[in-house]
Amino acid sequence: MEVMMMRARKWATVCAGFVTFAASILAGTTAKASVSPGGGADKAGGTAGSVHNQGRVNLYTPASNQIVGLSTSFVVPPMPSKVGTTFLWPGLEPVDNGVNFEPIGKGVLQPVLTWGPSCAPAAGKPAEAYSSWWISGQYVNTLGSQPGDQGCFSGAAMLVKPGDKLEVDLKLESASGQWVQTIGDKGKRVSFSFDLQGQAQDRVMFYIENYDGAPYAGPLSFSHTTVTFAKADSSTCLSWAAVPGVRSAKHGRKCVINTATVAL
Numbered sequence: 001m002e003v004m005m006m007r008a009r010k011w012a013t014v015c016a017g018f019v020t021f022a023a024s025i026l027a028g029t030t031a032k033a034s035v036s037p038g039g040g041a042d043k044a045g046g047t048a049g050s051v052h053n054q055g056r057v058n059l060y061t062p063a064s065n066q067i068v069g070l071s072t073s074f075v076v077p078p079m080p081s082k083v084g085t086t087f088l089w090p091g092l093e094p095v096d097n098g099v100n101f102e103p104i105g106k107g108v109l110q111p112v113l114t115w116g117p118s119c120a121p122a123a124g125k126p127a128e129a130y131s132s133w134w135i136s137g138q139y140v141n142t143l144g145s146q147p148g149d150q151g152c153f154s155g156a157a158m159l160v161k162p163g164d165k166l167e168v169d170l171k172l173e174s175a176s177g178q179w180v181q182t183i184g185d186k187g188k189r190v191s192f193s194f195d196l197q198g199q200a201q202d203r204v205m206f207y208i209e210n211y212d213g214a215p216y217a218g219p220l221s222f223s224h225t226t227v228t229f230a231k232a233d234s235s236t237c238l239s240w241a242a243v244p245g246v247r248s249a250k251h252g253r254k255c256v257i258n259t260a261t262v263a264l
Contacts, residue, residue, distance in 0.1 A: 015119035015152040016087035016112040055208035055262040066200035069228030082130040084214030085116030092201040099200035107141025122157035137181030137192025155192025218263035225257040
């Protein structure tokens with residue numbers, strides 16, 4: 001969730017990603033879980049997993065603006081081998097110089113499709129980790145120390161099948177100030193709300209995140225994505241069209257991305 005898995009701290013189980021990377025926009029990496037690709041962010045080391053593979057697309061918004069909504073869809077892939085943990089997700093994350101970055105710090109809002117063990121405390125997730133894909137709205141913050149915001153949080157899990165088309169939506173509710181994640185699969189639906197106390201989100205993320213030898217390599221395509229900005233920003237949206245893995249971005253307060261594809 002992202003990246004946002006609980007790789008950085010001394011967690012006994014794996015959580016979907018907490019990304020601290022500012023480097024390549026589309027790449028795959030391999031590293032030991034106790035060593036952060038984010039340049040020392042994982043100072044405490046940890047036991048989250050021995051191998052960390054990622055396919056990723058990162059899209060950034062200037063700190064003078066912020067993202068207030070993200071909607072997209074993707075299809076549940078076939079069941080992988082019963083090895084490690086795979087997290088597949090879109091998400092939002094703050095940038096260090098964004099509005100109200102502190103005191104919460106860097107955490108990730110992410111609806112995470114999961115195969116294998118996970119730290120998410122999601123009610124209804126499979127008792128046997130490899131019996132089904134499942135998804136829930138999540139917030140993961142492994143680097144902060146703000147009470148109530150540091151840790152792995154989630155809504156209820158929804159079991160899904162290969163071939164299911166998942167519709168996900170993340171939206172900042174102006175009245176409550178809460179971020180609401182909603183996930184739909186045909187007639188089924190789960191949701192999760194979390195209050196980030198006015199912290200701006202300025203990074204859109206599309207990720208494949210593998211731990212402990214999980215073999216899933218993609219490709220995974222996120223389709224019909226709409227990113228809503230607080231203020232119109234055509235230059236940012238147009239710049240995204242040149243990002244590897246991203247197809248067709250239109251400018252305006254709502255940036256439409258036909259596809260964003262990630263693979264290892």
